[in-house]
Amino acid sequence: MDSMERGLAEARAYLAGNAALRQAVGAAPGAVLEPRPLGMGEHNLNYAFADPADGRRFVLRVNVTRQPFHDNQVRYEFDALTALAPSGRVPAPLYLDDGPDAPGHGALVIGFCEGDELDFDRLRPGDLRCAAQLMADVHAVPVGPNCPLHRPTDPLRELFGECLARFDLYRASPAEDPRITRWVNALTAAAAAVADTPAAPGDCAHIVNTEPLPSHFLIPAAAAAEAARAGADDEGVGRGADVPTASAAAAPATRGGGGVSLAVGVAHPAGGAGARGRLCAAPGSFVDWERPVIGDVAQDVAFFTAPTTTFWDSDYLMGPDVAAAFVEDYWRAVDGRFSRGAFDARYRAFRMMAALRAVAWCCRALAQFGADPRLHRTDRAVAKVPAYLSDEFLEMLARDCFGL
Template identity: 25%
Template structure:
């Protein structure tokens, strides 16, 4: 298993690459597995006084040539908010280990709980979305100005092999053809975002386990694929059932959503610019992203050579690709 091999290699890497020139770390340190996603494996490196996250990137899901540097650069820009991890070390050479490497701050806390922490999440988003992108180094970020068209293109890319695959169910393929067609027919609503431009830094992966809720401070982590775009990207995803069900099996009530919106808009330095209307327009395109990724990932999981396999993720993917689930999710639209 890759993570077991890496756990052994990381100790030697830290010794041989003089990593301790970048972080305080005694000679008597240990390495242990922390967590893994689809494209990253995280370890804890610690001694008696210091503790860090050692992040190993295996692939890019946003088609950038240097995925780990993209994340590093984003974290450096975001440090000023105080609600993202501080990052200390980057190795994008892939010389010693064939993967991109980051070392960042270890943050104490627990995952977000929707029934307890919505106001904290609103405050985090408000702080991040208050950053003035004209006053920060932002040239390295992907910019998405045409967010409905971008979701269609993303959906098409993710679905290419799925729609061609002989092992996939015809009913599922027909559903995605119809869904893509509906999105095409309604993408003229994109004009709203062009005429009422509001660009901020979006995380784009805002499930409950990418929040660290601490006793005094709370954070948003996993900045693997941020973009500069309309804030509805993050807010829609945060509130959507495809997100709240992912790790927590939770669906937000209207009252809970309004509580979140209240704290979010209160925390925005520039004030609210009709975030609810933006979320309403973007919502089905967020579902296209989420469900298309599930289709793509399902096919990847059929490959025995896939580097990272998380069976909880695989189970959730299959749940989301259930026809009844998808039809219920989209019944308001088509």
């Protein structure tokens, strides 16, 4: 039995024997709750299941690898979803099991969210506007004084420190490569120059995801169509302003011979430069709250628009002009609910730090994968790490994110 089959069997047994879970989701004592694999991430195994009485769907998340800065992954995520519930844009937290008999390092059950994963290789008109609205709605949730989430003194400086720690692990391993290390040294020096970019009062007071990958945005087709119509009305043209041209939408980054050939997406103007207010009434859901912090919205926006993020789940690289258009859509969606503060300077620094973090993650993965082939990993990580550490990709980052 392989790990996937074993995980599914454990999930099936867990759902069958957990009376408290059944009560939490409102299922009858004798109902058969049959799990089906929903996706495997770096830290969690996900299974969808339904109540056979009425078809209501749920997600069982089993933690397999903890995130940093806390010891109880599932409780941390449950607390984050509880704090963000007023937004109406995150899965409902329904059940938490962090006891010794829980599978993995603990499990939680959340509501199932409808919608299609954002896919940069197949962007629909309106998709990026929905993502901007989702991010703005979540960031606008007031943070209570007793919110238990991690509150770094300075999220930007803490992120830089996290990168340095990962690079230290890489340098101490047999996997260190002088070619990669030369790039690491150059990028780290550039990032160090902006690591102390100051925040304005009130900037670091929002719940931010810190890892808003495109797969974390579930957007119904109807929502994307609504946002596209709004964009067309704003711009006075027949399509939404956030859709790259056909050539840019493909934006292939093909690997071969140990390298990567890069093509960066081209921007259209952001629709309705003078427009304000909602870009979409019901944009979908923002999921996967594994490691949020109370911090700076610039971190999420910069991570989402960084080419290191878009390339992870696709062959698309978001260029600076497309990123700038998304930023302005985001602030239209915020619609005055909080101040822009020092966003513009911090966004530039966080975009640099997002790229550095991706390189640091890949360097650490290179060291860990070589040290222990049994470690949990995804097929995507195995495929992408060599591409991210190629000269072609690192040269693109040095130019577009670090200004080198």
